[in-house]
Ligand SMILES: Cc1ncc(C[n+]2csc(CCOP(=O)(O)OP(=O)(O)O)c2C)c(N)n1
Ligand code: SF4
């Protein structure tokens with residue numbers, strides 16, 4: 001099955017830490033940072049890599065500072081697994 | 096098949112690329128900040144619905160490609176500086192008079208898309224006369240009515256729309272109907288007037304409500320192009336600062352208290 005992957009970019013300098021985006025996120029991907037921006041607000045950061053690109057956060061954000069990306073990925077062929085590498089290894093690449 | 100030998104560093108780099116391929120590229124962009132919204136940081140309090148209302152207006156203007164042909168009228172109230180955020184021609188108006196100013200602009204420039212943006216104190220208290228007569232004349236404009244049940248800008252005085260029992264600086268024990276009257280449903284009132292064409296109530300407290308509010312604004316501009324007459328879109332919003340709540344609490348309070356009294360949906364649907 002095709003997998004939907006999303007991502008967002010937040011303009012953290014303009015974020016006011018209202019948390020409306022975090023509450024609207026069905027994936028619980030967002031949380032207030034412990035850090036603050038130059039205005040003194042705790043800003044929102046993505047804490048999970050499970051965003052689906054649903055746009056909920058951007059729709060409710062009063063400050064218009066969220067861009068949303070979404071990609072439907074075709075199931076990837078298994079390319080390589082690399083574990084416990086200690087020396088040079090050989091990788092076979094389909095071409 | 097061809098074989099390739101990598102060093103440890105190359106292999107680790109390769110693995111990282113496989114894992115972290117960013118999808119943040121233009122072809123995957125599904126929600127962008129509208130062009131018609133300027134880069135200025137809004138002066139509104141954290142979580143204030145005015146910001147969402149501005150953004151959806153900007154989105155509609157972008158989608159209809161009418162940035163050069165749209166003129167807005169800003170009120171007196173927290174959104175008095177709306178022209179700092181909407182990159183279109185705008186005019187200010189004396190408190191409550193935005194619908195009258197919008198009338199003048201539209202009559203002189205009938206090919207422009209004209210809207211007023213007004214709070215509940217502006218539209219339903221000091222501007223009641225202008226609001227009712229503009230609606231009654233059926234001016235071919237859009238009135239966007241931001242109902243947060245309070246005078247936000249001046250520090251939380253009671254508005255005509257303040258709910259029964261709701262505390263404000265001028266109703267410190269809660270709104271009392273006997274002495275202060277019942278909350279004014281001005282949207283239902285103007286829907287009775289033959290001059291109004293499309294009258295609806297929306298909110299911006301959830302993703303779905305934001306979508307519906309945006310659709311109502313878009314429809315109104317489309318009606319205006321067809322010279323259908325006055326469209327009126329109420330947006331029920333919050334005022335976390337003067338409701339003395341966090342943004343999250345204010346949205347919950349809005350849902351539990353404002354929306355039962357101000358139910359969402361079309362109040363006057365176009366007949367055709
Ligand atoms: C003629 C006049 N009277 C009173 C005021 C004071 N005043 C400024 S904003 C406002 C009410 C604003 O409330 P609302 O329209 O609900 O806007 P909000 O700030 O809540 O968005 C008042 C009474 C004024 N500026 N001018
Ligand atoms: S786009 Fe959807 S899933 Fe991704 S962070 Fe925003 S609300 Fe959450």
Ligand code: SF4
Nearest residue numbers: 015016018019021061
């Ligand atoms: S909704 Fe917008 S302003 Fe509020 S916390 Fe999220 S990103 Fe920041």
Ligand code: SF4
Nearest residue numbers: 139140143173247334
């Ligand atoms: S006072 Fe209320 S209406 Fe005004 S910006 Fe603050 S939250 Fe918004």
Ligand SMILES: [Mg+2]
Nearest residue numbers: 214215245247
């Ligand atoms: Mg108000």
